[in-house]
Amino acid sequence: xxxxxxxxxxxxxxxxxxxxxxxxxxxxxxxxxxxxxxxxxxxxxxxxxxxxxxxxxxxxxxxxxxxxxxxxxxxxxxxxxxxxxxxxxxxxxxxxxxxxxxxxxxxxxxxxxxxxxxxxxxxxxxxxxxxxxxxxxxxxxxxxxxxxxxxxxxxxxxxxxxxxxxxxxxxxxxxxxxxxxxxxxxxxxxxxxxxxxxxxxxxxxxxxxxxxxxxxxxxxxxxxxxxxxxxxxxxxxxxxxxxxxxxxxxxxxxxxxxxxxxxxxxxxxxxxxxxxxxxxxxxxxxxxxxxxxxxxxxxxxxxxxxxxxxxxxxxxxxxxxxxxxxxxxxxxxxxxxxxxxxxxxxxxxxxxxxxxxxxxxxxxxxxxxxxxxxxxxxxxxxxxxxxxxxxxxxxxxxxxxxxxxxxxxxxxxxxxxxxxxxxxxxxxxxxxxxxxxxxxxxxxxxxxxxxxxxxxxx
Numbered sequence: 001x002x003x004x005x006x007x008x009x010x011x012x013x014x015x016x017x018x019x020x021x022x023x024x025x026x027x028x029x030x031x032x033x034x035x036x037x038x039x040x041x042x043x044x045x046x047x048x049x050x051x052x053x054x055x056x057x058x059x060x061x062x063x064x065x066x067x068x069x070x071x072x073x074x075x076x077x078x079x080x081x082x083x084x085x086x087x088x089x090x091x092x093x094x095x096x097x098x099x100x101x102x103x104x105x106x107x108x109x110x111x112x113x114x115x116x117x118x119x120x121x122x123x124x125x126x127x128x129x130x131x132x133x134x135x136x137x138x139x140x141x142x143x144x145x146x147x148x149x150x151x152x153x154x155x156x157x158x159x160x161x162x163x164x165x166x167x168x169x170x171x172x173x174x175x176x177x178x179x180x181x182x183x184x185x186x187x188x189x190x191x192x193x194x195x196x197x198x199x200x201x202x203x204x205x206x207x208x209x210x211x212x213x214x215x216x217x218x219x220x221x222x223x224x225x226x227x228x229x230x231x232x233x234x235x236x237x238x239x240x241x242x243x244x245x246x247x248x249x250x251x252x253x254x255x256x257x258x259x260x261x262x263x264x265x266x267x268x269x270x271x272x273x274x275x276x277x278x279x280x281x282x283x284x285x286x287x288x289x290x291x292x293x294x295x296x297x298x299x300x301x302x303x304x305x306x307x308x309x310x311x312x313x314x315x316x317x318x319x320x321x322x323x324x325x326x327x328x329x330x331x332x333x334x335x336x337x338x339x340x341x342x343x344x345x346x347x348x349x350x351x352x353x354x355x356x357x358x359x360x361x362x363x364x365x366x367x368x369x370x371x372x373x374x375x376x377x378x379x380x381x382x383x384x385x386x387x388x389x390x391x392x393x394x395x396x397x398x399x400x401x402x403x404x405x406x407x408x409x410x411x412x413x414x415x416x417x418x419x420x421x422x423x424x425x426x427x428x429x430x431x432x433x434x435x436x437x438x439x440x441x442x443x444x445x446x447x448x449x450x451x452x453x454x455x456x457x458x
Contacts, residue, residue: 001085001087001094001095001146002087002145002147002148003087003089003091003146004144005142005143005144006134006144006160006161007161008141008143008161009136009161010032010138011033012027012041012043012134012136012161013027014163015043015163016043016242017225018162019043019044019153019162020045022045022152022153023045023047024046024047024050024128024244024245025043025044025045025242025244026042026044026045026099026244027041027042027043027241028042028043028098028241028402029240029241030138030238030240031232031253032138035236036238036255036331036332036333037238038239039138040091040092040093040135040138041134041135041136042092042098043133044098044130044134045153046152046153047128047129048062049061049083050126050128050129051073051076051099052123052127052247053105053123053124053125054124056070057069057070058071058076058125060080073105073108074353074356075353077097077127077353080097080129081097084131084397085131086396086397087398091135091144092135093133093146093394093400094396094397095130095147095397096129096394096396097127097129097130097395098128098133098243098393098394099125099126099128100125100241100387100390100391100392101124101125101392101403102122102123102385102387103386103390104118104124104384104390105125105360105361106360106374107124108124110371110374112378113375113379115378116377116378116379116382116384117383119384120386120411120413120416121413122247122248122386122413126243126245132147132149132150132153133145133146134146134161143161173223173224174221175226176220176221176222176223176224176226176230177220177222178219178220178449179218179219179415180218181218182216183216183217183218184214184215184217185215185381185382186382188435191212191214192435194212194380195425195431195434197376197380198376199429202426202427207368207369207373207376208367208369208426209300209304209367209373209425209426210366210373210424210425211365211366211377211389211423212377212380212423212425213365213381213385213389213423213438214381214422215381215382215383216419216420216421216442216445217416217417217419218417218449219415220417224242225242225244227410227417228251230448231253231448235253235333235447236332236333237253237255237332237333238257239252239254239255239257239402239404240252240253241254241404248411248413249411249412250387250392250409250410250411250412251411252392252404253409253445254404254406254409255330255407255408256269256271256404256405257269257402257403257404257405258391258403258404258405259355259402260402260403261346261401261402264345264399265345266312266315266316266344267341268308268312268342268343268362269341269342270304270339270340270362271338271339271364272300272304272338272340272364272424273291273297273298274335274337274437274440274441275287275290275335275336276335276336276443277331277333277334277335287336288329291338292327292329296429297338300424300426301326301327301338301340302326304363304364305323305326305340305342306368307370308342308359308363308364309323309342311363312344312355312359314354314355314358314359315346315347315350315355316344316345316350316355317344317345317348320344320345321343321344322342322343324341324342327340334440334444335440352395352399352401353395355401356391361374361390361391362389362391364424365405365422386411387409387411388411388420389405389407390406391403391405391406392406392409407441408421408444419442419445419446419449421439421441421442422438423437423438
């Protein structure tokens, strides 16, 4: 596979505008320049093949036609990856799969009750197989074209990333507009009843922790990417993503890494423990200190760390799973989080998709024990979660993988847009504090929806 160095441009968000005219445009956004950033941006579009799973059927589309299969979706994805050529280099993505795995894909791996309503028509898995991409390394200030960009990808005759002709304004759909008040699927009273039911499960010994979330929805029209640009300004994060599909648009500003594989080393960074950021510097520092010292938040974090150690152990070399960092406080635009890091080494006879299957969905957004927590979530949350708490990211043909936990995310389907936020409930949780925590986590998302008109130029 060909590798071409391009002239570096620091603003990938403007460059990505050129790819929106192509199908299945995807921007894995490190949040460069925000102070809350990762290292690499990856942009691509026009995949050679797509895999879309709805219920028991996966539809595979390519130039050869349309094929439908009831086989395991991750096994179908594994076969599709076998067709991608790769190249030996240090870049994280050299062709492969990019897409999203909805929380409800977990129903293909675990038997769950069908209680919550599926009211969002978005697939459980939608993935493109891409044989080209722009990869931007903001640490080294270098950019690369992996493979050959198709006609219409905006690559100029001089080797450079596409440059926006001017400030990135609304797209062809017009400015992003919110047409209705934002509504939630829980009132404070109904949330309190669900909270009480979780506490009763904990008292009975059914579980130790359950992540209970609420959903916010509104009617909208116009350009989803303009809303994403507003989101990335308000709530920049290192595992952000924009993914445009025929089924809907995913806008994510996630601070949480779910699974990473590089050179055979596996890493997960679960978040458990949150405090809102404050404008006053001294008060904000006290928030950090309070979170770092909180016995309750540390106990929640340890529960999930233990769960993820077990999940990683299903695909890692025996004895290789370690907690490399415990209880780090990481600060983002809207909140402080308590973050731990668990690592391991992928076993030689295991595929990255084996790791994904064994750990999906992430334990930090389900609870412990995981399966029982998922059953309780399905019974208590009014609707299925769709993309929320699933995962977005890449699986490269060179064996590398990086996936987020799809929190702090918006899903646009037709004229509706949805956002979610929640938190882990344990025995000593207080209902008012948990309800407020969900609002704190949703604050960046709700800020995007607060204006009647949000545009990239605002």
